[in-house]
Amino acid sequence: MKYVKKVLGEDLRQYTMVVALVALILIFNIASGGKMITSSNFQNLIAGNAYVLVLALGMLMVIVIGQIDLSVGSVAGFASMVMAITARQFNLPWYVAILVALAIGMAAGAWQGFFLSRLGIPGFITTLGGMMIFRGGVIWISNSISVPVPSELKWFGAGYLPEWGPAFTGMNNSTLLLGIIAIAVFAVLQVKKYNHSGDVTGVKEELWPTAIRIGIVAVVIGYLTWLFGSGRVGTSFPIPGLILVVLIIVYYLITERTSYGRHVYAVGGNKSAAELSGVNVKRTYFLTMLNMSVLAAVAGILFVGRSTAAGPADGTSWEMDAIASVFIGGASVSGGVGTVIATMVGGLVMAVLNNGLMLMGVGADKTQVIKGFVLLAAVAFDVYNKKNRK
Amino acid sequence: MNVTKGKEGKDQMADGYILQMKNITKTFPGVKALSDVTLEVSEASIHAICGENGAGKSTLMKVLSGVYPHGSYEGQIFFQGKEMAFKNIKESERAGIVIIHQELTMIPELSVTENIFMGNEIIEKGLINWEKERKRTKELLEEVGLHINPNAIIKNLGVGQQQLVEIAKALSKNVKLLILDEPTSSLNESDSENLLKLMLGLKKQGITCIMISHKLNEIAAVSDYVTVIRDGQTVDGYAVEAGKVDENKIIRAMVGREIENRYPEHTPKIGEVVLEVSDWNVEDAKVPGKMLCKNSKFHVKAGEIVGFAGLMGAGRTELMRSLFGKNMGIFRGGTIKIHGRDVKINSVQDAIKNKIAYVPEDRKVLGLNLLDTIRKTTVSANLDEIKTGGLLDFDKERAAAEKYRESLKIKCRDVSVGVNTLSGGNQQKVVLSKWMFTEPDILILDEPTRGIDVGAKYEIYKLIHELADQGKAVVLVSSELPELLGMADRIYTIFEGTITGEISAKEATQEILMKKMTITA
Numbered sequence: 001m002k003y004v005k006k007v008l009g010e011d012l013r014q015y016t017m018v019v020a021l022v023a024l025i026l027i028f029n030i031a032s033g034g035k036m037i038t039s040s041n042f043q044n045l046i047a048g049n050a051y052v053l054v055l056a057l058g059m060l061m062v063i064v065i066g067q068i069d070l071s072v073g074s075v076a077g078f079a080s081m082v083m084a085i086t087a088r089q090f091n092l093p094w095y096v097a098i099l100v101a102l103a104i105g106m107a108a109g110a111w112q113g114f115f116l117s118r119l120g121i122p123g124f125i126t127t128l129g130g131m132m133i134f135r136g137g138v139i140w141i142s143n144s145i146s147v148p149v150p151s152e153l154k155w156f157g158a159g160y161l162p163e164w165g166p167a168f169t170g171m172n173n174s175t176l177l178l179g180i181i182a183i184a185v186f187a188v189l190q191v192k193k194y195n196h197s198g199d200v201t202g203v204k205e206e207l208w209p210t211a212i213r214i215g216i217v218a219v220v221i222g223y224l225t226w227l228f229g230s231g232r233v234g235t236s237f238p239i240p241g242l243i244l245v246v247l248i249i250v251y252y253l254i255t256e257r258t259s260y261g262r263h264v265y266a267v268g269g270n271k272s273a274a275e276l277s278g279v280n281v282k283r284t285y286f287l288t289m290l291n292m293s294v295l296a297a298v299a300g301i302l303f304v305g306r307s308t309a310a311g312p313a314d315g316t317s318w319e320m321d322a323i324a325s326v327f328i329g330g331a332s333v334s335g336g337v338g339t340v341i342a343t344m345v346g347g348l349v350m351a352v353l354n355n356g357l358m359l360m361g362v363g364a365d366k367t368q369v370i371k372g373f374v375l376l377a378a379v380a381f382d383v384y385n386k387k388n389r390k
Numbered sequence: 391m392n393v394t395k396g397k398e399g400k401d402q403m404a405d406g407y408i409l410q411m412k413n414i415t416k417t418f419p420g421v422k423a424l425s426d427v428t429l430e431v432s433e434a435s436i437h438a439i440c441g442e443n444g445a446g447k448s449t450l451m452k453v454l455s456g457v458y459p460h461g462s463y464e465g466q467i468f469f470q471g472k473e474m475a476f477k478n479i480k481e482s483e484r485a486g487i488v489i490i491h492q493e494l495t496m497i498p499e500l501s502v503t504e505n506i507f508m509g510n511e512i513i514e515k516g517l518i519n520w521e522k523e524r525k526r527t528k529e530l531l532e533e534v535g536l537h538i539n540p541n542a543i544i545k546n547l548g549v550g551q552q553q554l555v556e557i558a559k560a561l562s563k564n565v566k567l568l569i570l571d572e573p574t575s576s577l578n579e580s581d582s583e584n585l586l587k588l589m590l591g592l593k594k595q596g597i598t599c600i601m602i603s604h605k606l607n608e609i610a611a612v613s614d615y616v617t618v619i620r621d622g623q624t625v626d627g628y629a630v631e632a633g634k635v636d637e638n639k640i641i642r643a644m645v646g647r648e649i650e651n652r653y654p655e656h657t658p659k660i661g662e663v664v665l666e667v668s669d670w671n672v673e674d675a676k677v678p679g680k681m682l683c684k685n686s687k688f689h690v691k692a693g694e695i696v697g698f699a700g701l702m703g704a705g706r707t708e709l710m711r712s713l714f715g716k717n718m719g720i721f722r723g724g725t726i727k728i729h730g731r732d733v734k735i736n737s738v739q740d741a742i743k744n745k746i747a748y749v750p751e752d753r754k755v756l757g758l759n760l761l762d763t764i765r766k767t768t769v770s771a772n773l774d775e776i777k778t779g780g781l782l783d784f785d786k787e788r789a790a791a792e793k794y795r796e797s798l799k800i801k802c803r804d805v806s807v808g809v810n811t812l813s814g815g816n817q818q819k820v821v822l823s824k825w826m827f828t829e830p831d832i833l834i835l836d837e838p839t840r841g842i843d844v845g846a847k848y849e850i851y852k853l854i855h856e857l858a859d860q861g862k863a864v865v866l867v868s869s870e871l872p873e874l875l876g877m878a879d880r881i882y883t884i885f886e887g888t889i890t891g892e893i894s895a896k897e898a899t900q901e902i903l904m905k906k907m908t909i910t911a
Contacts, residue, residue, distance in 0.1 A: 196785060257781040259773040266770060269759035276717065276756055277771040277824070278742045336761045 006209040007216075013385060017328065017345045017378070021352065028356030035359045039231030043238050046228075047158055047306065049351035050240035051076070051299035053344060055322035056329075057251045058295035060343040061288050063326050064268045066335025067123030070319050071112065071130030075293050076300035077315030078134040079104040083301070084147035084310035094152035098301060105297025108134065109290035117285040126289075131319070139312045146311040149304050157305025159239035171229030172236035179225025186221075187214045240302045247298075252340045264288060268335030324371070325350050328378040349374070407468075408433040408598050409454075409567060414465035416453055423449045424463070424622045431567070431615075436589055436599045438609040438630075441619035442644055442869075447602045450619065451569055455489045456482040470566070486566030490556045492575060498545035503527040505544055506559045530558040534588055549677050550581030557588065568592065569600045574608060575703040578680040586612050604644075604701045605886075606637045606908040618643040637905065645871060645900035652848065653876030656855045660879065661692035663730070664863035665746075665832050670724030672712045672887075682708035682719045684888045690832065690863040695854065697878030697895070698867045699903050705887040706867045707751055710834050714748040715741040728832070742771060747830035749821055751837040751867070757821040758809050765791035765805040767820050772828045794823030799849060815846025822853065833857055834865040839873065851877060871900045883907050 008015065029036035055072050062069045083101035086092060092100070108130065115126040161174030169176055190210050198204035228237040255261040263284045266274035275281050299318070304310045329346030331338030353374060357367045409431040416424040424446050431437045441447050452458050454467065456476030467474045469485055476482040479489075496505045503523050512522045527540035534554045544552060553573060560568055570589075574582040589599050589612055603609055609616055610630065618626045618640060626643040628636070670686040673679070682705045690696045700706045711718035713726065715738035726733050728744055735741050741748070750756035758767060768791040769776050776786040791805035798819040802812060809820055818838065825833065835854065839847045854877065858864050868874050874881055874895075881898055883891040883906035891906035 199785060199789075253781065259777075259782070262766070262770065262773055262782070265762070265766075266759055269761040270755075272756050273750075273759050276714070276738060276748065276750055278738045280737070280739065336759065 003209075006206070007212050014330075014342065016381070016385075017330070017342065017349065020378075021345055021349050024349065024352050024356065028352065028359065032356065032359040036356055037227070039227055039229075039235070041355070041359070042224075042227055043160075043231060043235055045351055045355045046241035046244070047238040049347070049354070050238070050244045051302040052318065052321045052325065052351065053244055053347040054247060054295055054299045054302065055318060056325040056343050056347045057247055057340065058292035059319075059322040060326050060329070060331060060338050060340060061251075061255065061264050062123065062292050063323070063331050063333075064264050064335055064338050065285060065288050066268045066271075067116065067285070067288070068323065069112070069123060069127045069289065069292050071108070071127040071134060072292060072296040072299070072322060073315035073318035074131045074134035074138065075105060075108045075296040075315075076303065076318060077138045077310075077313075078108065078300075079297035080149070080300035080304040080310045080314060081138045081142050081147065081312070084149045084304065085141060087150050088147060092150070094150040097150050097153070101297045101301050102294060105294040105300075106290065108296075109293030110286075112293065113286035113289035116289055117282040123289065135316075138314070142310070142312045144312045146309040148309045151308070153301065153305035154308055155239055155305070156243065157240055157302050157307070159305075160234060161236035161239070161242070163234060163236075171226060172231075173229075175225055175229030175236040178237060178242075179221055179229070182221050182225075183218045186217050190214050240306070243298075243302065247295075248340060248344060255340050260284070260287065265336055268337075270336070321350055322347075324375045328375060330382050346378075349378070406432050408470060409600075410466075410468040411450070411454060412466045412468070414450065414453055414463055414467075416449055416458060416463040422622055424453070427465075427619065427622070427624045429617055429624065431598060431600060434593055434596045434598055435614040436593055436601060436612050438613035438616045439600060439602045439619060440604050440606075440609065440616060440640065440644060442604075442871075445619045445644075446622040447619055448571060449622075451489055451571060451600070451602065454482070455479055455487055455569065483563055486564060487569065488560035488563055488565045488567070489569040490553070490560065490571065490573065492572045494549070494552050494556060496544050496552060496556065496559075499543065501541050501543055502531070502538065502547075502555055503540045505555065506530065506562050508559075510563065526562065527558070530561050531555075533561055534558045535584070535591075548581070550577050550584065553577065553581075553585060554588070557592075565597060567598045567600065569602070571602045572604075572703070573601060574603070574605065576677060576680075578677060582608070604908060606640060609640075610637070616640060620644060620646055637909070638901065641901050641904040641908070645904050652851075652872070654848065654852050654855060656858075658695070658879050659693045659859060659861075661694075661861060663689050664692050664728065665690040665865075666727040666730075667713065668725050668727075670709065670712070670726075671722035672708060672719040673722050675718075675720050681722075681887050683712065683724075684886075686724070686887075686889050688882050688889060688892070690865055692831075692861045692863055693858050694880065695858050695864045695866055695878050697874035697881040698865065698884060699871060699874050699881055700884035700907055702869065704884045704907065706884050707836055708887070709884070710748060710836055710865065710867060711750075713741075714738060714746060714834065742828055742830075745829070745831040746834065747771075747825035747828055747832070748834045749825055749836060749838055751840065753814075753817055753821050758817060760810045761808070763806050763808055764795070764800070764802060764812075764820055767809055768794055768805075768823050768827055771824050775827065790827055791823075794819075794826065798823055798853060813846075815842040815850070818842055818846070818850065819853075822850070826857070830862065832863045832865070834867070836867045837869065838866070839868075839870075871903055874898075874903070875900065885909065 005012065025036060035041060059069060059072065079101040082104050083097045086100050087097040112126050112130050115121045116123050161172060163172060165173040190213055194205060194207065194210045255264065263274065263279045266277065266279050267281050267284045271281060300315065303314060325347035326338060326343050327346070328349055329338060329342035331343065350371065353371055354367060357370060407430050409429070411427065411429040414424050414427045427446070427450060429450065439447050453463050456478045459477045460475035469487065474485060497508070506527050507523050512519045524540045531538060531540065534557050536551060536554045536558065538547070538551065544555070547555065557568070573585055577585065586608060589601070592599060601613065613630050616628050616630055617624060620643065625646065628639065666689045668687045670683050671681065672683040674682050686709055698706045708718050712721060715735055717738060726735060733744050735744060754760065765787050769787050773782065776783050776790060778786065788805060794800065795802065795805055800816050800819045802816065809817055812820065839850055842850070854864060854866070866874065866878055875898060878895050880892065880894050881903065882889050883903055885907055890909070893902065
């Protein structure tokens with residue numbers, strides 16, 4: 001156990017959900033007769049759920065500041081519908097269309113951030129209003145009819161990396177390159193960390209845990225690279241997945257390594273103490289709500305890209321999946337607690353459940369019931385754990 | 391009124407006492423809050439109880455009203471000649487003892503009538519008879535001199551009116567002994583006067599009042615008898631004749647203890663004036679017209695430790711927090727000069743930029759995010775300092791935390807553990823390190839040793855001396871007079887928002903301070 005802790009860190013509990021996720025994947029694989037762990041299913045899983053995970057990134061920060069955003073699905077739907085309509089009306093190129101969607105997201109976020117930060121109306125109410133306003137708005141401006149989006153957007157929602165280079169690798173070389181880069185970056189960061197480890201404390205870490213860590217990550221990423229890269233020719237690690245990975249890295253850095261990120265946790269943990277430490281609480285509220293709606297617009301783009309048209313019902317109840325992901329990831333309802341990585345694991349648990357139950361031919365009704373139970377079980381387990389720690 | 395029955399009862403009443411608490415001792419784990427306290431209150435009188443913060447006044451009243459049930463304390467309580475054994479507040483209320491707490495306990499969204507009859511509704515055939523309740527409420531309100539609609543919603547009333555409603559509620563329960571815990575602490579002057587007049591009126595009707603107060607002018611104005619409690623013991627009692635009271639005697643009795651040698655030796659190296667505050671005025675955001683700070687004017691020099699003495703609610707914290715970025719109350723004018731230069735400080739960020747640090751009085755509520763680790767807390771007020779290329783640098787963060795862990799002797803397994811795992815003294819050191827990391831010129835410490843054991847206190851005192859020796863201007867707000875006398879070079883006293891005195895620590899004694907803390911200059 002001592003050795004395990006040296007490799008994985010002191011707090012092993014944070015891996016509980018990872019273990020659950022892997023277990024779920026294995027169980028579904030057996031139950032579905034091997035349909036779960038295949039290249040095409042994993043590509044589908046990521047491409048089809050990237051938008052929820054993007055929402056969860058923003059939702060995490062909203063929940064950490066002690067608020068909730070119920071409007072994300074409606075904002076996503078509204079932003080992508082406005083994008084689709086203006087693009088068709090004015091024959092806009094795809095990149096202008098994307099800018100339109102992001103601008104709508106930003107405006108919606110500023111609107112809700114204003115009510116929360118300036119008028120002090122709780123996020124629950126502000127965004128409940130937003131949910132109705134933007135949902136109604138989507139149906140209104142679209143006359144309840146789907147609107148096709150510029151065809152280039154398909155690349156964002158369901159595109160694949162290019163094929164190139166020699167065929168003897170037996171897989172998509174872009175994916176292979178990504179995998180190699182990922183392993184290399186991780187290894188470099190680990191070695192750097194190891195070299196610095198004694199600088200402050202004076203106690204140099206041992207080398208072997210670093211080596212084992214690099215080994216484990218290399219094997220995992222290597223396997224996933226092969227899994228994603230060895231599908232049908234022309235497929236690879238999906239573009240929406242790549243966008244998600246970039247966003248995860250960005251938001252990991254924002255939450256862990258910037259003043260703003262610290263302020264988010266400070267406001268959620270103890271608002272009064274944060275204020276007396278010089279944190280601009282109102283600004284933190286505003287930026288967090290703004291950011292959430294911009295990410296909602298991004299999610300909307302990914303989704304309509306995949307379905308090639310913006311529909312009046314797009315985004316319905318997405319907020320629930322995003323919120324569930326954050327809480328399965330161990331965030332606290334009262335704020336101040338939650339991490340990007342755990343939220344992504346939580347989101348993947350939801351995604352695997354959706355996907356696995358579908359593979360087994362379970363209907364949407366029962367899937368909903370099972371997801372509800374899993375959410376309760378995960379949070380109950382988390383609460384139980386925290387109580388026992390004290 | 392007098393329902394004396396039996397011989398023994400008659401004898402008791404013959405002494406004229408409505409209440410006798412005999413040899414009350416109350417122990418909390420590790421602390422003796424009350425030790426052998428005796429309190430005798432005459433029928434139809436106003437009896438004042440005074441003592442320092444934490445002397446045991448409130449504990450005694452909780453024993454009386456049954457908050458601490460019979461059996462959890464030692465001693466006897468006689469009320470109207472009969473021995474009482476209250477198990478809860480309900481029982482003491484039934485006997486006619488009602489306590490009105492400092493913080494009012496009414497439900498803000500409900501009407502006056504609903505609040506007065508809360509839990510005590512007039513019920514006929516299973517339904518509330520609103521007609522009767524409203525009529526009775528009207529009568530009760532008249533009695534306390536309040537001319538408002540019984541249907542008025544509590545939250546729309548002023549604090550003074552709310553207090554009168556509380557008293558009306560007590561009257562509805564046929565109160566015989568009314569206990570008021572610092573009744574005027576949240577009232578403005580005219581409301582306070584009204585309340586004191588009402589107490590005199592109640593006395594005429596034969597209702598006995600116990601008033602916990604440390605405002606000697608009020609005690610002098612209305613009370614018949616004063617009991618002084620210090621360190622959980624009754625130390626003295628005086629009859630107050632014709633509205634006159636020997637204030638010096640009471641003050642001596644309140645502070646009476648010797649100063650032990652609990653403070654490190656220190657020779658101050660005092661320099662130029664660093665902080666100068668003039669004509670500082672702050673109004674209470676909740677009670678219109680009540681001033682938290684009235685024309686406050688003070689200064690602090692480099693290397694100097696300046697104490698602020700005042701009783702609870704005198705406005706010390708309010709003054710400091712309004713200086714620290716207008717964080718409390720409504721600003722009503724005033725100027726701050728730092729190093730002789732006028733500065734505008736409108737937010738906490740401004741205050742930090744101007745090298746002011748404020749260590750708040752309640753570290754768990756205002757000082758710490760209990761979810762955070764030591765290292766994150768240490769740097770939280772000065773994140774720019776640990777950045778490398780725009781991103782937070784964990785090595786720098788750890789280095790900062792380790793530095794203070796060593797210099798302040800913070801006892802912890804690792805700086806990555808949560809602050810909630812630390813003892814009170816170590817938590818306070820983490821809060822101090824957070825502010826030392828901002829490298830302030832002016833350090834305001836609000837009750838820096840509250841709830842900390844003696845050993846840790848001594849370390850914090852030494853640290854305060856070190857900070858002063860580095861040339862920082864230190865403001866020390868404290869409720870413990872010995873601490874101020876032992877630590878400060880100069881002391882200001884505050885009473886009801888007014889700075890009533892400035893005195894060098896050499897000339898100051900507890901008596902002099904207490905006098906200035908309880909009387910307007």
